[in-house]
Amino acid sequence: MILVREGLPEQYRNLPNEQLFDGILEQLIQQTLLADLIGETDSREIRLTLENDRRLMKASQAVEELSAQAIGEDEIAASYDARYADADMGMEYDASHILVETEEAAVNLIDKLQAGADFVELAKEFSTGPSGPGGGALGWFGLGMMVPPFEAAIVAMEKGAISSPVKTDFGWHVIKLNDTRAISAPALGEVRSEIIAELQRTAIEGQIEELRQQATINRTPVDDIGVAVISQSELMSE
Template sequence: MDKDKLLAEVNGKKITGVDYNLFIDSLNPQLKQYFGGEEINKEVVNELVYQALLYQDAIEKGMDKNDEFIQVLEKTKESMLKTYALGKLLEKVTVTEDEVKKFYEDNKDAFKEGESANASHILVEEEDKAREIYEKIKSGEDFASLAKDFSTCPSKEKGGELGTFTRGQMVKEFEDAVFANEVGTVTKPVKTQFGYHIIKINDKNKGRDLAFDEVKDKIATQIRRQKEQEIYSKKIAELKDKYEVKMDI
């Protein structure tokens, strides 16, 4: 809606398209869809009038001078200013198509659809124990039996069998080990946040390579976030040198 359009007036206070648009933008997606549109929604205008009436009443009663309100106002102002400052800091971040193409070419192996694997694992908490079990497997002992005897994962009941999974379903260290090795491989102990895994790769499906046009938006978003994080971290480092910081923890 035209931001300068006059919609109503309450005790001399004008209600314009700016107020209308801000109200619509504040709604959740479902309500926004219901109340939005090119036509002016009378219910929205009525609500803005009701709010303006409450505002006038609050001013008349001096609520804007209330200590509690002033404290809330200062905190709200502080929060809004932080958000605004961050927005201004990051608003100039741009991502070129050349950057996106280079990222795609350098990381083609990461852009696959339907890539999956089937694996079994033995999970233990101690590295020494994991190495001991790995040596037993190398010497010919049965993987499934060792999983049932030593693994701390519920999959031990199935001999460590995890079934089929796609990229993104497992923690990174585990996933990298599975997709980097050939079918039939039993890996050396792999450390993750859960402990140490000895992994047996049972099967793999390479899937298909995703074309540049299918992933360029995702890549652009990833590059933008990386740039924003770098700018943010650099700015925080500068401000830490400029202002005194005390922490009680």
């Protein structure tokens, strides 16, 4: 009954035992009655299925035991350092833009800015983009978050600079680069579970490789059986 309950979908496993008990018991009774029709001799399909299930369950148990092995703090710290100590996390950019329909309109805006006009006020008045009412502010973003022409212009700019007109599928942009900052590595606590999972995965892969080297594995050449054999379910009953 325990195994049947564990195999239920989560929404049923969460039901009170009082609600589940009778249903599980009745299921087992019905299964036993039906199984008696087959008798004690298992078919080839049943034998192969049991063999496969047994192998899968033992492999799963081995993975659980390997995953449960304690991973030391020194190992976690070393893995974190290997990931992030010398890693270039890239840059983030804080920019604003004014989006207009024509290059001429973009040039006119640049002329106004060079004459001392306020970027925020021009964005509110002329930008056709959704950021216009907010003065064109886009906030902080990293590489890959903007369309390539816009991103290329941003990367080439100095902090505080105004771009030349930039053409994208959305129209023409006048961009102001407000600030830049290096992306900081995440704190160890933020990636701790991820690092532990990676160390566990590496340990399991290492154990499998060690077992592989020790084992004698006989592979039937594919040409001898053909890849189509995996879909020939009728072989299960032969």
